[in-house]
Amino acid sequence: MKPVDFELHRPATTDEAIALLAEHAAEAKVLAGGQSLLPLLNFRLARPDHLIDLGRIAGLAQLRRTQDELVVGAMVRQAQAERSPAVAAHAPLLAAAFPNIAHPPIRNRGTVGGSLAHADPAAELPAVARALDAVFVAAGPRGRREITSRDFFRANLMTDLEADELLVEIRFSRAAPHTGADFQEVGRRRGDFALVGAAAQVTVDDGLLSDVRICLTGVAQTPHRAVEAEDLLTGHAPDPALLARAADAIRDTIDPSGDLHATAGYRRDVAGVLMTRAVTGAHRRATETAAEAA
Ligand SMILES: Cc1cc2nc3c(=O)[nH]c(=O)nc-3n(C[C@H](O)[C@H](O)[C@H](O)COP(=O)(O)OP(=O)(O)OC[C@H]3O[C@@H](n4cnc5c(N)ncnc54)[C@H](O)[C@@H]3O)c2cc1C
Numbered sequence: 001m002k003p004v005d006f007e008l009h010r011p012a013t014t015d016e017a018i019a020l021l022a023e024h025a026a027e028a029k030v031l032a033g034g035q036s037l038l039p040l041l042n043f044r045l046a047r048p049d050h051l052i053d054l055g056r057i058a059g060l061a062q063l064r065r066t067q068d069e070l071v072v073g074a075m076v077r078q079a080q081a082e083r084s085p086a087v088a089a090h091a092p093l094l095a096a097a098f099p100n101i102a103h104p105p106i107r108n109r110g111t112v113g114g115s116l117a118h119a120d121p122a123a124e125l126p127a128v129a130r131a132l133d134a135v136f137v138a139a140g141p142r143g144r145r146e147i148t149s150r151d152f153f154r155a156n157l158m159t160d161l162e163a164d165e166l167l168v169e170i171r172f173s174r175a176a177p178h179t180g181a182d183f184q185e186v187g188r189r190r191g192d193f194a195l196v197g198a199a200a201q202v203t204v205d206d207g208l209l210s211d212v213r214i215c216l217t218g219v220a221q222t223p224h225r226a227v228e229a230e231d232l233l234t235g236h237a238p239d240p241a242l243l244a245r246a247a248d249a250i251r252d253t254i255d256p257s258g259d260l261h262a263t264a265g266y267r268r269d270v271a272g273v274l275m276t277r278a279v280t281g282a283h284r285r286a287t288e289t290a291a292e293a294a
Helices: 014-027 037-042 078-082 085-090 092-100 104-109 112-118 124-131 227-233 240-253 264-293
Strands: 007-009 028-031 050-053 063-065 069-073 135-140 143-148 153-155 166-173 179-186 196-205 208-217
Touching: 014 028, 014 050, 014 135, 014 166, 028 037, 063 085, 069 085, 069 112, 078 092, 078 104, 078 112, 085 092, 092 124, 092 179, 092 196, 112 124, 112 166, 124 179, 124 196, 124 208, 179 264, 196 264, 208 227, 208 264, 227 240, 240 264
Parallel strands: 007 050, 028 050
Antiparallel strands: 063 069, 069 166, 135 143, 135 166, 179 196, 196 208
């Protein structure tokens, strides 16, 4: 099928885009990389009268470092961030997530902000943002505001953004030294959305886990931050008995739905397994980083 007719707008600045959104909010859609939106348009599941393409706004496609943060513009392409040494150094979990997203051609077009604004609970980047307590910066006719990752994801495909607001950038605190990360998932085929995924980032301090961050995909309507498991693991070495307790804590707290592809029981079970693998991998990388620095 083909999309219904729409008027395409190609603003050159964020202010122009906001003015267009203010004028057409109810009938408009923002276009980033198009990797989720274009299929929706083609199937006529979205029928906007106006499409506001952010592709010409250079200011939204920048990646920069401040003293404490890595700031990712909403239009930074997933492939650009995947190749960035700054992302690898300062947000290792973000770097670990990208190879799991779809295929390289999709990451060449897809943007970091587009994936977050789309808010698919099976997607990798929302889980990364939630694990790292990223801060979302929205801009609209009433000015700019910051949204915590806890508040940003409201429900399946729903965020805290108002219809006349743009996501302009996402801020990640820079990782401490001796930090490692890993992203583990299971899917039906490589490149498909995962059935369940586990994101883990840990810092190693004297051989013990500190600043443990774990978030799961595919087990709830929004990314699920596994705080019980984080609390159990913090301050300890990740030995098998402790990881098994953390996995049980996850299975006790999540309430996933079943569907055509996986039962609720399978998702619950595999979430604990993937968390164990992700924390083990993150710990190994953090230990290697510490050894290289010594
Ligand atoms: C075959 C295939 C496989 C895929 N597999 C995966 C996968 O395994 N994991 C995964 O995470 N993703 C996957 N994707 C989705 C891909 O990552 C998309 O790139 C991403 O979900 C959306 O990013 P985009 O830049 O393409 O956004 P678009 O498709 O352009 O937009 C998505 C939505 O976000 C809104 N939006 C975009 N940017 C902004 C903004 N700055 N402010 C406000 N609203 C905005 C749009 O209006 C739209 O509603 C897959 C896609 C395809 C086609």
